[in-house]
Amino acid sequence: MAVTVHEVNNEKDLKEFISFPWKIYCNNPAWAPPLRREIKRTINPRTNNFLQSGPFRLFLAIKDGTVAGRIMAHIDQKTNTAKGRKDGYISLFESIPDYEVTTALFDRAAAFHRKHGMTSLRGPVSPTNGDDCRGLLLNDFNRPPVLMNSYNPPYYPEFFTRYGFRKQLDLYAYHFDVHVPRTPKVVEYARRRYGYTIDPINLAHLEEELLDIKQVLDEAMPEDWSNLIPPDLNDLKTMAKNLRPLVDPNLIFIARHKGRPIGFNLTMPDYNQVLIHLRSGKLFPVGWLYYLYWKRRIDGLRFFVLFVIPEYRKKGVSAAIFMETFSAVQKHGYRWLEGSTIGEINRQMRNDVERAGGKHYRTYRIYEKDL
Numbered sequence: 528m529a530v531t532v533h534e535v536n537n538e539k540d541l542k543e544f545i546s547f548p549w550k551i552y553c554n555n556p557a558w559a560p561p562l563r564r565e566i567k568r569t570i571n572p573r574t575n576n577f578l579q580s581g582p583f584r585l586f587l588a589i590k591d592g593t594v595a596g597r598i599m600a601h602i603d604q605k606t607n608t609a610k611g612r613k614d615g616y617i618s619l620f621e622s623i624p625d626y627e628v629t630t631a632l633f634d635r636a637a638a639f640h641r642k643h644g645m646t647s648l649r650g651p652v653s654p655t656n657g658d659d660c661r662g663l664l665l666n667d668f669n670r671p672p673v674l675m676n677s678y679n680p681p682y683y684p685e686f687f688t689r690y691g692f693r694k695q696l697d698l699y700a701y702h703f704d705v706h707v708p709r710t711p712k713v714v715e716y717a718r719r720r721y722g723y724t725i726d727p728i729n730l731a732h733l734e735e736e737l738l739d740i741k742q743v744l745d746e747a748m749p750e751d752w753s754n755l756i757p758p759d760l761n762d763l764k765t766m767a768k769n770l771r772p773l774v775d776p777n778l779i780f781i782a783r784h785k786g787r788p789i790g791f792n793l794t795m796p797d798y799n800q801v802l803i804h805l806r807s808g809k810l811f812p813v814g815w816l817y818y819l820y821w822k823r824r825i826d827g828l829r830f831f832v833l834f835v836i837p838e839y840r841k842k843g844v845s846a847a848i849f850m851e852t853f854s855a856v857q858k859h860g861y862r863w864l865e866g867s868t869i870g871e872i873n874r875q876m877r878n879d880v881e882r883a884g885g886k887h888y889r890t891y892r893i894y895e896k897d898l
Contacts, residue, residue: 530595530631535585543594544570544585548621549808550594551680558678559671559799563808568769569654570599570619576765577656580605582643585619586635588628596622596629599654600636602643609756615640615898617650618660621679622686629686641898649695649895651677656758657766658831661868662698662891663687673829673865674797676700677891684892692894699877700867701885703830705856714850717843723789725844725851728779730771737763739781739788747790747834773798777855778828782835782844790835790844794852794864797827828856830866833876845879853883 535544545566552558570585572578581602588596599618607614617636622629637648653661659675663683672678718725728736737760744757758766774795782790801821805814830852835844856864866880868891881887 530588530590530625530628532586532588532631532635535587540587541567541570541585543587544597547587547594547597551621551623552678553806557669557671559803560806560808561802562805562810564810566808575655576762577603577654580656581607584639586632588622588632590623590625590628595625596620596632598632598636600639601654602640602645603656606756613644613646615643615645615648616652617648618652618654620651620683622683624680624682626686626689630690633690637896637898646898647895648692648898649893652893655766656762658868662696662893665697665890665892667889671799671803673700673827673867674795674799675829675831676867676889687894690896692896694892695895696893697871698868698891698893699871699887700865700889700891701869701880702888703853703864703866703883703885705853705861705864711850714843714847718847721784721839721842723782723784723839723842723844723847725780725782725847727851727855728776728781728791730776733767733771736781737767739783740791743781743788743791743834743836746836770795775859777859778852780848780851782839782848784839789839790833790848792833792848792852793831794828794856795831796825796861797829797865798822798825800825800827826860826862828861828864830864833879840875845876846883849879849883 535541545563549560552560568574578601581604583599583601586598586600587594598620601616601618603614603616606612615636620632622632640648651660651662653659657675660677662677663679664672664677665684668681741757741760741763748757778794780792781788801818804817804821807814810818833845833848852864866885867889869876869880
C-alpha cells in the first residue's frame, strides 16, 4: 500500500505524533524514553519559544492504515535573517525501517520549505534550539544516550544519505573518568596570574546570573557558526525555567574578572538513567515512584556547554572551570561525565576537552541538502 503523509491538525494526530517513538524503540533496552508531557511542551509554541521564530508543521506518515513515521519541519526566521541564509530545518524524525516511508516524509518537509522560499534543508536539529536531539547518532548504539542527546536506529544515517543528504557537521561526545589525576598547580597559577574567579551559580539571584551568562554568550559565540546565534534574554529565561528542576547548582560555574563575566559552563545529572526505567514515558500513576528511586542512583553527568570570551581563551579559564567541575563531581559522588556535543570544527574546545582527559567515543551528524 502507498504511503500517505498528512499534517497533524487535531488532538488524535497529536497523540499519535507524541507516542510514535514507542513503536520504534519499545523493545530496545538502550532507549531512554522521554516524558510524553515534555514532548507535548516541545511541540507547542506557547511553551517552546523557538517555534515562534518562524512557521512550523508536524507531519505523520501512514502505511497500511497505521502510523509509520513522523517529522517536524520548521523555519527559524531570526537566525536566517542574522546569517543571511534560507535554511529549513527538520526535527523529531522517526520512521519504521522502510525507505519508502522516509522518502515520503522528506518529500513533504522539503515541499513545505520550498513553499516558504527556503533553499536548503538541514537536520536533524534541536526542536528547542538547545543542545537536545541534535544530529543522528552514528555509532555506539548498544548503550543508552546521555541526557538530551539523540538516539536512533542504525538505519537512519543510511536513509538520509540515500535521499541525497550530505554531511553538514559532526558533533562529538567525550567520556571522562573523573578520577584521572589533573594538573591543579598549573590551573591555580593561571588563576592567580590573570586574577579571575570561578564561583557556582547563585540560584537565589538567578536574574543577575542570567544577565552575566547572556553577556558571555554575546561575546563568545563565534560568528562563523552558521546555524546558531546567541539566545535573547527571554529565551534564556525560558530555558532556565525549564531546566531549573533538573540542575544541580554545585555543577554550574561562572568565571569573572573583577566582576566582569568571562565564561560559564552548564553540567547536569544524567536523568536518562532515571527515564530508562520509566518505559511508559509517564510519571503517573506509578512512574514517580521509579523516578524518586532511580534519581538517587544517578552516577553520571552531561557537561553541556562551556563558553569563554575570546580574550580569556588562552588564560586557563576553560581548564579552571573543568577543575572546579571535577572537584564538585567527586565531592558529590558522581563517577563519570560526558562532555557533549562539541562541533568538529571547534578545535580549541576539543583541545581543551582532550587535555582535560576526555576521550572521543560518540559522534552525531547533522545533514544538509539543497532544495
